Amino acid sequence: MTDLDFRAFRIHNDGSGYRGGIETMSTGALSAGQVLVKTAYSSVNYKDALAGTGKGKILRQYPLNGGIDAAGVVVASTDPKFKEGDAVLCTGSGLSETRDGGYGEYARFDAHWTIPLPAGLSLRESMVLGTAGFTAALALLQMEDNRQTPALGPIAVTGASGGVGMLAIDIFSRAGYQVHAISGKADHFDFLRSLGASACIDRRELVFSGKPMDSARFGGALDNVGGAMLAGLLPLVAPYGNVAICGNAGGIGFDSTVMPFIIRSVSLLGVASAGTARDQRERVWERLAGDWKPRHLDRIATREVSLDQLPDVFERMLAGESFGRTVVRHEV
Template structure:
């Protein structure tokens, strides 16, 4: 038997409870894992609270991230005792996920736990940090360099934003962090932000072309914030877009793209192939100090994750929530 959060749907609607399950209930897969830590992400919050139809199949164990130890494998790449990490691949939506003491998965979805991180530290990074690393790689691969000017990170106190600030600062950039939480300015400076701006500067409708400010942008917010970020990006700069915290809409003009040569780089972390995943985790292992993880992460027990989902969606969480599934 093992404990997990189980989402079920009945006549009265959707419910989420911590439940004891038999291993025979696990879905098909060629790798079985004893999960050590998971996380709580925005998508997990939506799944647990039923505020968005994230779950596509019932019953479902949520949790788009996990880190743990392989206990059984018929996959060629993995053997008993291997330390592994999972991010995305529809886990927690169509396949049972990481908010559980045990998981059975497709071995193609796994990456090795970098030796510099513990399972807990890997989950302090989680999908949010891995996505941030994909965004930084996208900007650098496009040719954005520190000498070209300041870079902007929106949603900076969130999981993606927090790690993006730290990684960009490590890469030598002067980072401007946009947040609606003025009390978190010191937190952002500890991560490496040079300046902190109020998100209200970006959150409302703005002109199609604005004063050039940013050599590059990491945006996890979308909507007017993304549109204004593009309108303020310097000639030849790039914007890496990976989220929709403000909204899925993009009320923008083509002007920055055709008059300033700005590039909008879409970043998907869920179905990213192995090459970019491994490169992103390599960057995290090389450039993200464990001291930053101590600043970013808050730890809770599995039993606390359901209540924490509402707090997460209400914007009352800073950085990352790590879930110890074994307490």
């Protein structure tokens, strides 16, 4: 097909310095791939804010379009699995790291990482979920693959006021778990309860004993924080419970002992959503469109913006002023 001109939020790092902004480019200049998509929606994650401002080393090559999530409609494909008019999505998989991402009116995906939009989700809903919802659901999938059940006790969700945390509350409660939300933002507790949290705990009032083992309080945990929070949670997890770690807001290191692992058989599971294998991706999206679909997506999506508004969104997010999920709507 003939190359098309379109608008994109493109990031450079060259002799003129690090910069990102709206540019007009051609579909012929997009990263190689088999599936050309007219983008309908993308989303804003913390990783996107770091990449868009240069305050984090996210991109591995330049220039690239930002945005680690994208959803839209196929306009051309050289892979027989996808045809013109198909609704598809892609999260992670090198977007805005090694290939052009979703902050453009067009994107080109590698067919291996392109997911057909599952029945039960709209394009917009898939981007309210995006990497954040995918991460939360991937954590639950890994936990249940390792025999996590609601009978083990409540699941602690740290960083509960963030995008992953909010979606995790909705997803885990929908799956039948009691969720105890841990956050430093007590003014958000009523909202977190409305998403399904059965209890809210102010992290500043959460005191850990420092003992290698303590009375079991949680059946498992989804930890977005790491550091001292992760170290403190492990001694509180019931026998055979799982702690899924997907973030490091509190630091990349933690000081713990082997005792929760060898006495209670607690498992620590790493959740790396960006490079998730294809078969796991399909399982996660099937559940997100089905029995794990969050009930409050419209409320969690607190803001919808255009490409032009991205710089302001990035600054607010890095300043800790954002709340809920921000969806980027492209012209459709």
